[in-house]
Amino acid sequence: MSTPDGGTRPAPTDSGPRPSTPTTPTPKKDDPAMAQRIDVKDLNIYYGDFLAVEGVTMTIEPRSVTAFIGPSGCGKSTFLRTLNRMHEVIPGASVHGSVEMEGVDLYGADIDPVAVRRQIGMVFQRPNPFPTMSIEENVLAGVRLLNKKISKSDAADLVEASLASANLWNEVKDRLQKPGAGLSGGQQQRLCIARAIAVKPQVLLMDEPCSALDPISTLAIEDLITELKKDYTIVIVTHNMQQAARVSDRTGFFNIAGTGSPGKLIEMDDTGTMFSTPKEKATEDYISGRFG
Amino acid sequence: MTVLVSTAFGIALVPLVWLLWTVVGRGIGRLDPYFLLHSMRGVFGGMDAGGIYHAIIGTVWVTVGAAVISVPVGILAAIYLVEYGAGGRLARAVTFFVDVMTGIPSIVAGLFAYALFSLFLGPGAHFGAIGAVALSVLMIPVVVRSTEEMLKLVPNELREAAYALGVPKWLTVIKVVLRTAIAGITTGVMLAVSRVVGETAPLLLTVGVIDSINFNPFEGRMMTLPVYVYRQFTAGLVPCNNPNVTCIPTINYDRAWAAALTLILIVMILNLVARLVSRLFAPKIRS
Ligand SMILES: Nc1ncnc2c1ncn2[C@@H]1O[C@H](COP(=O)(O)OP(=O)(O)OP(=O)(O)O)[C@@H](O)[C@H]1O
Numbered sequence: 001m002s003t004p005d006g007g008t009r010p011a012p013t014d015s016g017p018r019p020s021t022p023t024t025p026t027p028k029k030d031d032p033a034m035a036q037r038i039d040v041k042d043l044n045i046y047y048g049d050f051l052a053v054e055g056v057t058m059t060i061e062p063r064s065v066t067a068f069i070g071p072s073g074c075g076k077s078t079f080l081r082t083l084n085r086m087h088e089v090i091p092g093a094s095v096h097g098s099v100e101m102e103g104v105d106l107y108g109a110d111i112d113p114v115a116v117r118r119q120i121g122m123v124f125q126r127p128n129p130f131p132t133m134s135i136e137e138n139v140l141a142g143v144r145l146l147n148k149k150i151s152k153s154d155a156a157d158l159v160e161a162s163l164a165s166a167n168l169w170n171e172v173k174d175r176l177q178k179p180g181a182g183l184s185g186g187q188q189q190r191l192c193i194a195r196a197i198a199v200k201p202q203v204l205l206m207d208e209p210c211s212a213l214d215p216i217s218t219l220a221i222e223d224l225i226t227e228l229k230k231d232y233t234i235v236i237v238t239h240n241m242q243q244a245a246r247v248s249d250r251t252g253f254f255n256i257a258g259t260g261s262p263g264k265l266i267e268m269d270d271t272g273t274m275f276s277t278p279k280e281k282a283t284e285d286y287i288s289g290r291f292g
Numbered sequence: 293m294t295v296l297v298s299t300a301f302g303i304a305l306v307p308l309v310w311l312l313w314t315v316v317g318r319g320i321g322r323l324d325p326y327f328l329l330h331s332m333r334g335v336f337g338g339m340d341a342g343g344i345y346h347a348i349i350g351t352v353w354v355t356v357g358a359a360v361i362s363v364p365v366g367i368l369a370a371i372y373l374v375e376y377g378a379g380g381r382l383a384r385a386v387t388f389f390v391d392v393m394t395g396i397p398s399i400v401a402g403l404f405a406y407a408l409f410s411l412f413l414g415p416g417a418h419f420g421a422i423g424a425v426a427l428s429v430l431m432i433p434v435v436v437r438s439t440e441e442m443l444k445l446v447p448n449e450l451r452e453a454a455y456a457l458g459v460p461k462w463l464t465v466i467k468v469v470l471r472t473a474i475a476g477i478t479t480g481v482m483l484a485v486s487r488v489v490g491e492t493a494p495l496l497l498t499v500g501v502i503d504s505i506n507f508n509p510f511e512g513r514m515m516t517l518p519v520y521v522y523r524q525f526t527a528g529l530v531p532c533n534n535p536n537v538t539c540i541p542t543i544n545y546d547r548a549w550a551a552a553l554t555l556i557l558i559v560m561i562l563n564l565v566a567r568l569v570s571r572l573f574a575p576k577i578r579s
């Protein structure tokens with residue numbers, strides 16, 4: 001498979017500049033079905049007739065963290081949401097091009113978008129736990145909302161494993177029945193991550209997951225991301241260069257020529273290369289803070 | 293400024309307190325278990341007897357019937373408007389008709405229900421279900437409107453959170469959107485019920501008047517509380533000529549006030565229930 005974004009063929013698992021933090025092993029890590037490669041080809045993304053993102057072609061490697069950076073309004077969120085077909089829930093929104101996960105076109109005629117979202121989970125910018133549910137029910141939401149049968153002990157195991165993976169178990173294990181909305185913002189965000197991984201997705205998309213959080217909670221979530229990449233393919237949008245440099249293996253830079261014109265993927269490469277010797281002038285300017 | 297607001301508040305309160313004072317003052321005297329548990333069968337003149345049992349039965353049947361029709365129709369329509377049809381042509385048409393329905397005079401709703409049933413059963417049909425249909429014409433727009441407002445209050449982020457977990461739209465609507473809005477929807481439904489429980493004119497047309505108990509909403513006339521009040525009040529003073537029989541000249545007025553008081557109590561109880569239910573279902577933030 002080629003990497004048409006112009007970058008060198010990455011070896012993401014060992015090319016990262018920093019060592020991964022040694023932490024307790026996460027559950028379900030030996031499941032071979034987890035973590036998949038995503039290939040995007042010539043993707044044009046529309047809101048009605050407005051072309052928001054144009055001509056994106058990229059490869060997202062499994063078991064690695066891919067970061068998207070770029071100025072506000074360049075279409076990072078829009079692009080991210082096309083990866084799990086969340087884009088089309090917006091009235092009038094449409095997508096042209098192909099997104100393939102392990103060779104299967106996610107936009108194929110016989111593909112159910114609901115099934116895609118079950119495999120590609122998402123964490124949003126603002127923590128959004130279900131306000132009517134307890135902490136435990138929030139974690140189980142993916143199971144319960146689908147009316148799936150689950151035994152009491154399986155449910156308890158799933159809750160513990162998911163919360164432990166999200167580094168939240170120790171903080172909430174004594175108050176699982178308390179409302180999820182009663183947690184702090186950082187805890188709520190980790191609860192949302194636990195909720196997303198409880199449905200055992202293969203890919204996890206995160207749209208500025210730390211932008212509403214304090215530095216400590218941010219650090220907790222960055223550690224978590226580093227740990228989760230052993231099992232998941234992770235894609236993260238961030239405005240924080242240091243964060244992109246810290247957590248990601250590959251970085252994609254999106255830019256926009258001006259208001260009204262579509263956002264484009266300017267350059268994508270290993271994070272180390274992107275931050276030291278980017279090929280494009282625009283990338284260098286953005287990373288060194290000269291605009292955006 | 294504070295003085296102005298307080299004065300305005302006080303003035304707004306005057307008619308309410310006055311109304312309650314009058315109704316309680318005049319109605320409490322006759323309001324006792326006997327009054328609640330007896331009908332008007334065989335009661336005449338100034339007899340110290342008679343009650344509203346038959347009217348309570350009728351009001352309960354007709355109102356429950358109206359709610360059974362209006363609540364599903366109203367909630368489903370609101371779900372369509374907010375979750376499915378938003379901005380579409382059909383949704384705009386529905387919104388328009390709901391607005392028009394809101395303005396329908398209640399007597400017209402009564403005539404409509406009467407005419408509707410006449411089509412099938414011939415003229416002259418009077419029974420509880422016709423009244424329920426008439427009241428539901430008045431109730432549906434209120435339920436649609438209040439439910440719509442409540443559904444719009446549910447943050448879009450919760451819908452997206454559910455979609456992102458791979459939950460299909462219809463399950464998201466039922467288990468996230470409705471569940472989150474249920475407290476507000478219940479309050480809206482209860483207010484709609486309170487609104488129609490006091491309707492008189494359409495019931496006079498459709499359900500009619502009777503002095504004895506009828507449990508069957510599909511056959512025979514029924515008495516209802518507002519109509520009872522109306523009937524008693526129009527009966528007026530009783531001329532007491534025979535000194536050998538106990539005769540209360542104002543008995544009809546007394547019964548009217550007591551029935552009015554009962555009606556107010558029923559509305560208050562409904563409101564209390566609505567509050568309890570909404571507290572039970574309200575999203576929990578802190579425990
Ligand atoms: N629901 C929508 N309807 C119409 N246009 C939209 C919608 N959401 C986003 N857009 C437009 O699409 C473009 C890309 O927006 P997007 O939210 O993807 O940017 P972003 O890169 O995520 O920005 P930020 O960094 O501020 O989050 C913008 O021009 C925006 O105005």
Ligand SMILES: [Mg+2]
Pocket residue numbers: 076077078207
């Ligand atoms: Mg964004």
